[in-house]
Amino acid sequence: MVDYTAACDTHDLEVPKNFNFGRDVIDRLAQDEKHVALVWCDKDNNERTLSYADIASASNRVAHYLRSQSIRKGDRVVIMLPRIPEWQICIVACLKLGAIPIPCITMLSKKDVHYRVQHAGAVAAITLSSEIVKFTSCDQMLRARLAIGSTDAPWDDFSIISQFPGTFDSCDMERLDPAIMYYTSGSTGQPKGVCHPAQSLFTWRYSAHYWLSLTDRDVMWCTADTGWSKAGTSILFGPWSQGSTVFFYDGPLEPKRRFELIEKYQVTVFCAAATELRQLIRESVDEFDLSSLRLTVSAGESVNPETLDAWKALTSVPLLDGYGQTETLMTVLNYPGMSVKPGSMGRALPGIRTAILLESGELKHTGDEGELLIGLPNTQTMLRYWNDPVKTKAALLTRNDQTWFKTGDHVVQDNDGYLFYRGRTDDIISSSGYRIGPQEVENALIEHPAVRESAVIGVPDEERGEIVKAFVILNDPNAAGPQLVDELQKHTKATTAPYKYPRQIEFVSILPKTVSGKIQRQLLRKHAARK
The missing domain is CATH 2.30.38.10 (Luciferase; Domain 3)
Incomplete structure (x- = not known):
């Protein structure tokens, strides 16, 4: 973007009456059989390279499989996979069929999975064979069950898709037809199912154009986990709408390894949460050739000005912060060529x-x-x-x-x-780019026999932005101590997604409440700030 005001003045959004991402983006790009869509590797240096033609044919086979299991347009499909190519393939397959994919991270607990399947009325699931156990309580709700890895009935091994044709007639998707659903934490109650229509999948290309400035010559690497909407916009819909190549890494966060991969795979645009960037800026990059990298962006939590400056000094590459939500995706951004004000989310995306x-x-x-x-x-x-x-x-x-x-x-x-x-304005905790609803953690804690009541807040943390802190009232106050803290943390990890566990626990005798009995979390935050 050369001129923000001019871009806003000339922005003209024309959403087609019918838009199927699988047909109108993937299949179109697949006409060039050499056009690389995805480069994948894992921590053990296993590699796979897939062209858009490979993605098209594989997704067609998965779509045929789903149809053979009576999955139809509008049916919901849970896709709980790690950072492997089958994640993209299966989402695209659902889109071609008109089924509604529900991307989920593999860290979800059995209870989390059951809630999503039941709440969404999902009738199909795709996951790793090692994760099948999490679907035990909701297995009877499913008509189709597909697993990556060796498995037994009633789950089908993913290799079964080779039996199906590599071509598929994708369905028409009108602008407001439900197309994809993400679950996001709320401050009260269970996670909400955020349903986006087909027109959203078309429109998300604009943040890739204005913010990421992606073209078909770029290699994009976004480290977001697969269940988050940021993964959708910056690993799938955004870059592929621009014809870019996506780099996909399935491995732990190791700062030095991040820079090795940027050099090896010639990444041009890198996206990571502020928590991750704060670790990377401590690393020396003298041994790496980062000349391919032209832009770094971040979203999910605010990037402090010190990190912005440190990243630019380390890599000679600008770091542009952005703001979005699962409900709206990227809406306020800093753009290449526009002055950056330290601490600012930026300005509204053209058209917003x-x-x-x-x-x-x-x-x-x-x-x-x-x-x-x-x-x-x-x-x-x-x-x-x-x-x-x-x-x-x-x-x-x-x-x-x-x-x-x-x-x-x-x-x-x-x-x-x-x-x-x-x-x-609510009480969502943003930790390492993950959104955590306090009640989800409170619900897990209350299941422990030692806990009478609890209240959860987010407290500032230099590394993670915020961490979860729990104030706990015990049935037996004499049981308080480091051993019980450790036990409650392990219990929470086992009861809900592990990243939600309280890193700090304070035992108290009373919780501040309103006259109507609602917990006054603001008072708890003030108490925590004084400590």
Whole structure:
């Protein structure tokens, strides 16, 4: 982007009446059989390279398999896979069929999986053979079960897809047809199913164009996990809409290894959470040739100005922060060629209208602090929360015949239109780029026989942005001690996704509450800040 104002003035979004990502992006690019779509490797240096033609034929076979199991347009399919090529292949297969993929991380617990299958009414699941056990309680709800790795009935081994044709007639998807669903944590209750329509999958290309500035000559590496919407936009829909090659690494976070891979695979655009970048800037890069790298971006949590400066000094490459939500995807960004203000999320993506909702109820655009609103209709915003009309309605605000989506995030907008993040209006914890609902952790803790009551908040952490802290009331106060802290942490890891466990636990005798019995988390945050 050379000129932000000019880009906004000339931006013309025309969403096709029918759009099927699998047909209209993947199959189109597959016409060039040599065009590389994906380069994958793992921690043991196993490698695979797949062209767009390879992705097209493999996804066609998976689509045929799903159809043979009576999976149809509109059916929900849980895809719980790690960072392996089958993740992209299976999502594209669902899109071609018109089924609704639900990407999930493999760290989910059995209870997490059961909730998603039941809540979404999912009728098919694709996972690793080692993860099948997590589907035991909901197995009878499924019509199709596909596993990567050796398995027994009723699960089918992924190798079965070789029996099906490599061509497939993809279905038409109208703009508002449900196309994909992500589960995101809420501050209260269970995770919400965020359902996006086909037009979202088309529109997400614009952040890849304006923010990532991707072309068919780029190699894009985003380290987000497979269940997060950021993975969808920066590993799949964004880069492939631009014809870019995606690098996909299945391995642990090892700072030196990150730079080795950037050099080896000639990565041009790198995307990582602030937590990861704060570890990388401590590494020496003298031994690496990073000349291929031209841009680094981050999202999921705010990047502090010190990290921005340190990354530029280390790599000679700009680091551009961005803001988005599962419901809206990337909406406020810093762009190549535009001045960066330290600490700012950037400016609204061309085509996005924003406003600030003050506590007084007034709508403003500059100067004051308030809740960030996204103007509707907006083609990249969610269709609805699945099976939850009450929460869907609560997320909307109508003023003077204009409807807005309420992000729940407090921001300040300066006179130049730059937005600065100030915090959540709800109690979501953002830790290492993962969104954690406090009630999910509280629900896990209360299942332990030693716990009478608990309250969970996020507290600042230099490495992770925030960490989970639990205030716990015990049935027997005399049981408090380091041994019980360790036991409760292990219990939480076993009960819910491990990344949600409380890294800090404080035993208390009372929790602050309102007269109606609601926990006053703000008072707990103040208490934690004083310690």
